[in-house]
Amino acid sequence: MVDFEGKVYVAPLTTVGNLPFRRIMKDLGADITCGEMALGQNLLKGQASEWALLKRHACEDVFGVQVAGGHPDQMTRVAELIRNEASVDFVDINMGCPIDLVCKQGMGSALMNKQRKVRGILMGMTSILEVPVTVKMRVGWDDKTPTAHKIIPMIQNFSGKGVCAVMIHGRSRLQRYTKSADWNYIREAAASEQSWLRPLPVIGNGDIMSWQDHKQHLDEGGKNMSTCAMVGRGALIKPWLPTEIKEKRDWDISATERLDILKKFVSYGIEHWGSDQLGVNRTRRFLLEWLSFTCRYIPAAILEVLPQRLNERPPPFFGRSDLETLLSSQNCADWIKISEMLLGPVPEGFQFEPKHKSNSYAPSVSRGLAGVEDETEPIQNW
Numbered sequence: 001m002v003d004f005e006g007k008v009y010v011a012p013l014t015t016v017g018n019l020p021f022r023r024i025m026k027d028l029g030a031d032i033t034c035g036e037m038a039l040g041q042n043l044l045k046g047q048a049s050e051w052a053l054l055k056r057h058a059c060e061d062v063f064g065v066q067v068a069g070g071h072p073d074q075m076t077r078v079a080e081l082i083r084n085e086a087s088v089d090f091v092d093i094n095m096g097c098p099i100d101l102v103c104k105q106g107m108g109s110a111l112m113n114k115q116r117k118v119r120g121i122l123m124g125m126t127s128i129l130e131v132p133v134t135v136k137m138r139v140g141w142d143d144k145t146p147t148a149h150k151i152i153p154m155i156q157n158f159s160g161k162g163v164c165a166v167m168i169h170g171r172s173r174l175q176r177y178t179k180s181a182d183w184n185y186i187r188e189a190a191a192s193e194q195s196w197l198r199p200l201p202v203i204g205n206g207d208i209m210s211w212q213d214h215k216q217h218l219d220e221g222g223k224n225m226s227t228c229a230m231v232g233r234g235a236l237i238k239p240w241l242p243t244e245i246k247e248k249r250d251w252d253i254s255a256t257e258r259l260d261i262l263k264k265f266v267s268y269g270i271e272h273w274g275s276d277q278l279g280v281n282r283t284r285r286f287l288l289e290w291l292s293f294t295c296r297y298i299p300a301a302i303l304e305v306l307p308q309r310l311n312e313r314p315p316p317f318f319g320r321s322d323l324e325t326l327l328s329s330q331n332c333a334d335w336i337k338i339s340e341m342l343l344g345p346v347p348e349g350f351q352f353e354p355k356h357k358s359n360s361y362a363p364s365v366s367r368g369l370a371g372v373e374d375e376t377e378p379i380q381n382w
Ligand SMILES: Cc1cc2nc3c(=O)[nH]c(=O)nc-3n(C[C@H](O)[C@H](O)[C@H](O)COP(=O)(O)O)c2cc1C
Pocket: 011, 012, 013, 014, 015, 016, 036, 037, 066, 094, 096, 097, 136, 169, 181, 205, 206, 207, 208, 230, 231, 232, 233, 234, 356, 382
């Protein structure tokens, strides 16, 4: 069994949660890491790019992989392959992916409406795997009719028989990132567990960007609620977040220290993707994707009220140095400039468009400034 209690767990993050990024997370205090979502059907076809998503680095001492699939027989075969071919500590079933392409095939969030399929998947996978299974879900398909509280009692039947935790991202499939995560509902869903069965820890997820956010959730407690801090975008924006959570402090990190983290990422990237032109290009692409998140950080010393909240849109500001101002730029051309500082000049005609429009904010919670919804290309709408 994997013990998530009191740990910092970095959520699976497609594209940006790559192996070099996860190494940075480990350096900065994360306890548990997970690979990016892999599609079961592609794993079964033996697609090398999909199998690469299951690769673990030696520093990832508690490491899970996440798979998406809609059919019990298919997921059981996937489990068999993972058992034979991969080195993992747990296997997470994706029940939250909102992407149309995925949901239309009955995977991801679509599974939240198919209890029988989920039961079949759990029966198949837990009977094959020697490592525990976890399930990551949303509150449901839409927030008006949340279903997590109906599925959890069924999943609880597998508690201690292979399933060791459930993670709930406190938004619905249709909500995407337009509202704050609903932690009240997460607690309700956790409390829906049956009292005569072994409890299953429920790990809440959504909008944790500071140790204070995590502490608030701990203080609010709740039956069957885990004390694990599961972080997603907060860790992308502030990669030192795991340290802050563990040490319960606001780290007023300097711009040079932030650049050092990026430098380290680049060296891990080259080590992972290769030092030839292809490897450098890949490292640059993934660095740029990440920079589209890191630019959202507002230095602690500049902020009037600590802590920074995930969905607050900061007014433009000047940093304490040119480098700090550059690191806060929301302009793609500046991200390219930062990549050039670390990897040399880009080829002529180089263009970059981030996959995730992370520099957008939920209108309902932005501080009086017109927000843009986090609704962009369908493939990126996590
Ligand atoms: C860029 C990005 C990629 C994501 N990729 C995945 C994924 O592969 N699998 C998954 O279950 N969730 C994925 N998510 C959702 C996160 O794991 C997490 O549940 C969500 O972002 C809420 O946490 P947060 O508010 O702390 O970011 C992704 C989120 C983002 C922003």
